[in-house]
Amino acid sequence: xxxxxxxxxxxxxxxxxxxxxxxxxxxxxxxxxxxxxxxxxxxxxxxxxxxx
Numbered sequence: 001x002x003x004x005x006x007x008x009x010x011x012x013x014x015x016x017x018x019x020x021x022x023x024x025x026x027x028x029x030x031x032x033x034x035x036x037x038x039x040x041x042x043x044x045x046x047x048x049x050x051x052x
Contacts, residue, residue: 002014030044
């Protein structure tokens with residue numbers, strides 16, 4: 001979860017990701033994409049996601 005203040009609009013923006021990357025549907029999609037592209041099955045799944 002993260003919260004940011006947008007000075008341009010004066011709004012506070014709260015963002016939350018509900019799906020856990022390694023246990024949710026998105027983790028399965030990454031795993032399948034890795035296999036389809038010939039990459040290591042767990043590539044990108046052991047990394048901690050960051051907000052830019």
